[in-house]
Amino acid sequence: MYEILVPVDGSAPALRAVDQAVAIAEGKKDVEITLIYVSPSPVYFPFYSMVGPSLDADVKEVEEKEGNQMLDDIIEKASEHTNVTFKKKHLYGIAAQEICDFANDTKKDLIVMGNRGMGAFGQVILGSVSNKVLHLANCPVMIVK
Template sequence: MTHDDVVLVGVDGSATSLHALDWAAAEARAHGLRLKLVCSYALPAFTAASLDGGYAALDDTAIQAGAKAVLAEAQERVEHRGVPSTASVVTGDAAAVLVEMSRTARMAVVGTRGRGGFADRLLGTVSSALPAHAYCPTVVVPARPGGVDPLDTAPVEPVRRIVVGVDGSPASDVALRHAIREAKAWGAELTAVAGVPVGSGSGLLAWLPAAVDHEAVLRDIAEGLDVVIDRAVADDPGLEVKRHVLDGTGAELLTEFSTATDLIVVGSRGRGGFAGLLLGSTSQAVLHHSACPVMVVTRRCEEGGARPTGRVRDMGDLYP
């Protein structure tokens, strides 16, 4: 599978997608990549029978025009960033469209679509499905507090602090490699966090026999973390990675770090088989509650896959 030098961005004209677009433009610029903006829509199924016994057809000319207008505004917005871009209107379910197009993208970026109040902590359909199914790393960008002024084209804050969850699994190894790439591209500080729930009377270490030295177990985990990180940065000896083994679950710790971090990177193991297309509990929890953008990297991103199937109907680039 060949990944093109593009960052794929889902755009729908909402404030959340504008914020995600701003973030994606900064990411593309940091890596020297192009943007591919996509606006998709699915036509409703009409059951009202027409006079000839068939079904009523919907002229989607107006819908296409609206989608093209959204993309035109989005491209005008990223022109201020100095990042080259193309834009396409695609018919189909948004999540399915972006998953299919992720086969040849370096990264996919989407915003969250909560429903107000407490539900703002919940993800929309696309931001839930895409990280689990994508063939490339996916970044979900939470809504900016106070919303986004469509006329505000000031650059987003650069990524200066990155935190990656590491637990020794193959999935977290993949996440660590991508976190290192991000840290190098941005010149950012990188911190690796391993969570071990040792809280009073509960947690992983509570299951160990009383004779077992819990502190020794934590030291062993810290040594294991050093081995994993040292191996990952072997080709980048100048890159410093801070390391922390902390009391708590990975989800709890990464969510806490998100309030003072610019990017969280997390791997996802899923559960194997068909269920492997679902995100693991840690990545789901972090996505739902993080205060900063979250990059989800599954092993699928590096295992390769088939070339695009052509099932997605691309209306073509608006502005090559």
């Protein structure tokens, strides 16, 4: 089975990456597309811990619900006109590291991702997620503009 990983965040480039992955998968046998969404862990926001652990749990619950809803919506839209198999995964942590760890651990054959996500501020502070994935992944990475 050929396995494609597509990191998504709801941005236009990420949705174009989903379309590109579907185009690659269509007409081939045994292709699976896994959509992955990485929420920042509350650990990375020190002010949460000042309020207390209950806020951490609340934030995680909201993130879980919103992240899974976004993944479900993208899968529903993408699967309307294709019979490609989709899976989803919601993780917490630093996006580039989580994407690469997941791709490497599950032996994905290809990562298809948008060139820019929603977090312009995060890109200035942390650097481009797509650039980091390009350099850290053990499999080929396709960057979609």
